[in-house]
Amino acid sequence: MHTTSFIVLILTTLAEARFGQENGNGAIEKITALGDLGKPGQAATLAGGSIGLLLAAANPCKKLERADEIVDALGDSERVIEAARGLAAAEINFNPFATSVPNICAEPSLPKTEALRGVVPLIDPAVVGNEIENRNSAESVKTPFDAKGLSQADVMVAHGFSNFTAVKLDGTKVDSKSLDVAKTNGGATSSSVDKKIDDKKENEKDNNDSKASSAASSKDDEKNENDSKDSSVASSKDDEKD
Numbered sequence: 001m002h003t004t005s006f007i008v009l010i011l012t013t014l015a016e017a018r019f020g021q022e023n024g025n026g027a028i029e030k031i032t033a034l035g036d037l038g039k040p041g042q043a044a045t046l047a048g049g050s051i052g053l054l055l056a057a058a059n060p061c062k063k064l065e066r067a068d069e070i071v072d073a074l075g076d077s078e079r080v081i082e083a084a085r086g087l088a089a090a091e092i093n094f095n096p097f098a099t100s101v102p103n104i105c106a107e108p109s110l111p112k113t114e115a116l117r118g119v120v121p122l123i124d125p126a127v128v129g130n131e132i133e134n135r136n137s138a139e140s141v142k143t144p145f146d147a148k149g150l151s152q153a154d155v156m157v158a159h160g161f162s163n164f165t166a167v168k169l170d171g172t173k174v175d176s177k178s179l180d181v182a183k184t185n186g187g188a189t190s191s192s193v194d195k196k197i198d199d200k201k202e203n204e205k206d207n208n209d210s211k212a213s214s215a216a217s218s219k220d221d222e223k224n225e226n227d228s229k230d231s232s233v234a235s236s237k238d239d240e241k242d
Contacts, residue, residue, distance in 0.1 A: 025122060025141075027054075027086035034083055037074040046070050056093040061105040061169040063087055064116075064152065071113045081115045088119040088152075089141050096126035106153040106166035106174050118144030120156050123164070133161040154179055 031047035046069065053063040067084040074080045088111060094102055102123050111117060122137045123130050136145075136159045147155050153166040157179050166174040 027090040030083035064110040091122040094124040104153045108151045118147035
């Protein structure tokens with residue numbers, strides 16, 4: 001009995017430590033600190049309810065809905081936006097022993113608050129490519145990426161990270177590799193592709209011009225050579241005539 005209780009205590013402690021690690025951006029604390037705003041106890045309620053949205057089984061789109069609710073309830077002051085962005089960027093609880101990639105929201109309409117759009121989340125250090133995404137997340141909290149018409153998942157793909165499972169608000173899962181990268185980042189990816197095509201065409205044009213120039217030069221050389229031969233023949237005939 002004592003052994004079982006001890007094991008449960010150990011597991012609980014590890015789970016709390018894990019959650020503490022994944023809430024390392026202080027999102028819950030920042031929401032709680034907004035107690036002087038909104039109705040009495042409202043900030044604490046929003047903060048408490050947000051904890052469950054960071055657990056492994058939670059739909060990743062739900063925390064974006066909660067970020068919108070925070071702004072709706074407490075206003076759009078700098079403090080509120082900072083706290084709401086923190087929630088949007090918070091890492092959802094992740095068990096690397098059960099899965100290898102995190103779930104990311106793939107709803108283009110979320111979050112609805114413009115100041116929260118373009119913020120991308122932190123991911124567990126056990127996920128391949130985490131350095132890129134965690135760097136992007138830190139940047140996006142300060143200066144959100146362009147997210148017009150894009151979901152959080154789209155924005156992440158646009159900025160070089162796709163090692164995740166995209167999830168819709170209704171729970172439908174989508175392979176991140178199937179996301180349309182060409183439309184992401186305000187068309188930046190598409191523009192990059194177009195530029196490569198234009199560069200290729202320009203190179204082909206230069207090569208064709210070079211070939212045409214070489215052909216023309218060759219013809220001129222051939223003409224000059226023929227003219228020289230004709231001149232020599234004419235001179236020879238004049239000598240014979242003399």
